[in-house]
Amino acid sequence: MDSDSRSPAVVIERTCQDDQWQLPDEHVIEQIAQKVLSAAKWDRLCTISMLFTNDVSIQALNKLYRAKDKATNVLSFPGYDADLLRILPHSQHVPLGDIIFARETICAEAIIQHKTFDHHLTHLFVHGLLHLLGFDHEDDADAALMEHLEINILASLSIPNPYEVIESL
Numbered sequence: 001m002d003s004d005s006r007s008p009a010v011v012i013e014r015t016c017q018d019d020q021w022q023l024p025d026e027h028v029i030e031q032i033a034q035k036v037l038s039a040a041k042w043d044r045l046c047t048i049s050m051l052f053t054n055d056v057s058i059q060a061l062n063k064l065y066r067a068k069d070k071a072t073n074v075l076s077f078p079g080y081d082a083d084l085l086r087i088l089p090h091s092q093h094v095p096l097g098d099i100i101f102a103r104e105t106i107c108a109e110a111i112i113q114h115k116t117f118d119h120h121l122t123h124l125f126v127h128g129l130l131h132l133l134g135f136d137h138e139d140d141a142d143a144a145l146m147e148h149l150e151i152n153i154l155a156s157l158s159i160p161n162p163y164e165v166i167e168s169l
Contacts, residue, residue: 009045010037017053021103024121035153036126040133045093048129049079051100058102073109074124075100076131099128115162119154123162126153 010033016023033048055071063069065077079097088094101124110120130146137143151161 010034011045011047013047013049015049015051017051017057018103020054021052023052024118029125032122032125032153032157033129035156036129036133036149039149039153040130040135042133044090046096047079047093048096048132049098050125051098053100053102055102055104058100058105061100071102071105073102073105074128076128078132078134082134096129097132099125099132101125101128113162119159120162122157122159123150123154126150 010030012026012029012033014023014026014029029050037043037046058075059069059071061075062072065075075098077098077100079095085094101121106121106124107117109115110117113120115123127146127150130149135142135146135149137146147163151163154160154162
């Protein structure tokens, strides 16, 4: 964790189900998570569970939980109830939830969108974590806010705006 006492404490749990993954460094993941949590004004102790898997596994999850029978790049499953969060003591540890990544889809998208795999994966982690924090893109205003946060967080990591890259193709 950063030495900055204002940064929220975060525990990262990583699980890998696909031998083809080269997992990102745990300290790098924690630093990115800290940036997202700070940008979202989250200041509670929390745990983020990450699952690095493949298209077959994520397709099964996408079908089961979202009724979409196809692989996707990332899924996020919140681990807490917002109403319960309001009554828990501020010092209470919060399991933020699970973020699941599919290697093949992320790799293919990175190639198509002319991005590095690491930049695309980082963007998807930021995106997935924002979902766990309650952000969404169901309407234009929510989408604009979420994209603005993503762009600023990624810029702080020296990663180009992912939406400009897509638009320029």
